Amino acid sequence: MRFGMHLTFKDGPTLAKSLGCQALQIFCGNPRGWLKTPLEDDFIQSFRAGVAAAKLDPIVVHATYLINLAARSDDIYQKSSDAFILELKRSQQLGAKFFVLHIGNHMGAGPEAGRARVAAAMQRAEREVPNGPEILVENTAGGGTSLGTTFEEVAAVIDAAGIERLGLCLDTCHAFAAGYDIRTKAGVTSMLDTIDKTIGLKRLRCLHFNDSKGALGSHLDRHEHIGGGEIGIEGFRALLSDKRVWHLPAILETPKELPTSDVENLWRTFELAIAAGTVKKSDVGMKPVGLETPSDKPKPKTKSAPVVPKKKAVKSRKAD
Numbered sequence: 001m002r003f004g005m006h007l008t009f010k011d012g013p014t015l016a017k018s019l020g021c022q023a024l025q026i027f028c029g030n031p032r033g034w035l036k037t038p039l040e041d042d043f044i045q046s047f048r049a050g051v052a053a054a055k056l057d058p059i060v061v062h063a064t065y066l067i068n069l070a071a072r073s074d075d076i077y078q079k080s081s082d083a084f085i086l087e088l089k090r091s092q093q094l095g096a097k098f099f100v101l102h103i104g105n106h107m108g109a110g111p112e113a114g115r116a117r118v119a120a121a122m123q124r125a126e127r128e129v130p131n132g133p134e135i136l137v138e139n140t141a142g143g144g145t146s147l148g149t150t151f152e153e154v155a156a157v158i159d160a161a162g163i164e165r166l167g168l169c170l171d172t173c174h175a176f177a178a179g180y181d182i183r184t185k186a187g188v189t190s191m192l193d194t195i196d197k198t199i200g201l202k203r204l205r206c207l208h209f210n211d212s213k214g215a216l217g218s219h220l221d222r223h224e225h226i227g228g229g230e231i232g233i234e235g236f237r238a239l240l241s242d243k244r245v246w247h248l249p250a251i252l253e254t255p256k257e258l259p260t261s262d263v264e265n266l267w268r269t270f271e272l273a274i275a276a277g278t279v280k281k282s283d284v285g286m287k288p289v290g291l292e293t294p295s296d297k298p299k300p301k302t303k304s305a306p307v308v309p310k311k312k313a314v315k316s317r318k319a320d
């Protein structure tokens with residue numbers, strides 16, 4: 001497996017390298033705006049050079065927030081479909097392998113109408129950006145009119161679109177909040193069995209590694225530090241020990257409360273992955289000196305107080 005995280009568009013490769021990431025996810029522009037200007041050639045070149053220097057693979061682009069391919073309003077749908085095509089083109093320019101997006105909200109039009117709109121946008125992508133990145137839809141936490149809360153629903157969207165390069169990005173926080181109990185090995189096995197039966201495991205192409213602030217089935221999309229939330233360290237240990245995910249990249253989208261949050265979550269994950277046997281110690285470099293990770297100290301079973309990384313690293317720990 002290869003591990004990375006969501007970082008900023010402008011200096012993602014440099015940051016990823018300094019943190020020890022093996023993969024990188026970015027937005028390809030302002031996440032809260034409709035994109036308009038084309039990317040500058042200089043920027044594309046320096047981004048690609050940064051990716052090569054840091055040996056980052058894959059590059060994943062996450063769609064910006066305004067895009068809703070299931071939208072009921074014609075105006076929002078048209079803007080979304082145009083922005084989707086533009087972002088796919090940008091992703092292609094940046095050398096991205098995957099483009100991840102939420103399926104969208106049907107806004108009361110009903111799942112079938114929403115699916116038809118998403119399918120039409122996917123077919124447009126196939127025509128207008130034929131050699132672009134693979135498109136991965138993300139399962140959602142649910143609530144409101146969002147599509148993709150169950151894997152059956154994701155499969156229905158993939159079937160409706162009928163294009164080969166469409167797959168799944170599995171978000172652990174969203175799955176748990178949607179009601180898939182992945183706190184145990186049995187739960188992880190059952191979720192992956194369900195994905196296999198509905199979507200097919202060969203379409204599972206990327207993981208989003210996030211613990212969950214919300215309880216099982218809460219439909220709350222609030223990410224937490226790995227092992228610090230309601231899924232807990234055992235859930236991630238179980239997922240990492242399932243060989244059906246061993247060929248996949250995993251991207252962290254964990255909170256960035258402190259400057260050390262990213263590196264702590266990354267190393268907590270590395271240590272679990274090494275223990276599970278899916279990553280070699282020699283592949284992840286040196287653990288930063290003084291880095292305390294909550295997996296060093298087992299989390300008390302009782303309350304869901306988030307394991308907030310300490311501001312000051314413990315100086316006496318050896319780099320192992």
Ligand SMILES: [Zn+2]
Binds near residue numbers: 138171208253
């Ligand atoms: Zn996600």
Ligand SMILES: [Zn+2]
Binds near residue numbers: 171174221222223
């Ligand atoms: Zn989320």
